Amino acid sequence: MRHQGDANLNHYTLPLLNWPRRIGLAADVYLCNTMMEVYARNGRVPLARRLFEEMPLRDVVTWTSLLSSYVSAGDSPEAFHLFCQMRAEGLEVNQVTMAVLLRACYGSEDKVAGCQLQAFANKAGLQSHELLQNSILSMFSRLACFEEVMKFVIIQNRSIASWNILLSSYSFIGDVSRVVKCYRKMRLEVTPSNETLTLPISAFAKCEHLPGGREVHCNAIKT
Structure with a gap:
């Protein structure tokens, strides 16, 4: 059953689909990219694809x-098919493109x-980008590939997001000793955020590791 909201959305989006061409802006990549994003955010992938196919210029x-x-x-599967097409057309992918594809990997396991x-x-020389590093780390964590997670610990310039992913991974498998080591090492590199502190606390509570919980509590008070 189609909802009234769907009918209203189609009422506005279908005429808009031809609007760039009618006013001579079909070659305006920025405008068309923005419209594609609107369609995608509203779950209208066929409309986004149709606009994509009609664009004379793409980046x-x-x-x-x-x-x-x-x-x-x-x-x-269609996302990976498009990736192959993209490369076949000679476009250089960036870290955002790779991060999107990595999300597809853990989504499809x-x-x-x-x-x-x-x-x-x-x-391609992209692995030094923080976004991509964290996306790879997150993918291996979500796929429970903890050997790869351990190998990836050697990345340089780890951010709060990187440490959060590592702490979540160790907490997920109940490895309290690694949670403790990771937390202590993290404090030498970065200042933990409130969100970061909840990760070891949750891990220690789950494993009934009172000394670890007291350590985090003490550090939280000091900072």
Whole structure:
């Protein structure tokens, strides 16, 4: 059953789909990219795809927006197909594109594709980007590939987000000793946020590790 909101959305979006062409702005990549983002955020992937096909000019943002639309819709195979098309057309992917594809990997529980993307990112010189590092780390954590997580601990310039992912991973498998080591090492590099502090506290509570909880509580008071 179609909701009234769907009818209202189509009432406005269908005429808008032809609007750039009618007013001579079909070649305005920024405008079309923005419209694609609107369609994607409203779950209108076919409309985003139709606009994409009609655009005479596309950039990496255009392709990434459409990739993200399919990933959000749970259609990982089509997202990877578009990625292959994108590369075939000679476009250089960026860290945002790779982060979107990595999200598709843990959404479809595809470790092999994730490892291949990591290798591709490394070859393309993208792995030094913080966004991509955290996306790879998050993917391995969500796929419970803790060997890869351990290897990835050597990344440089770790941010709060990186430490949060690591703490969550160790907490998930109930490895209290690693939670303690990770927390202590993190405090030498960065100042923990309120969100970060809740991760070890939750882990210690779950494992009934009172000394660890007291340590975090004490540090929270001091800071």
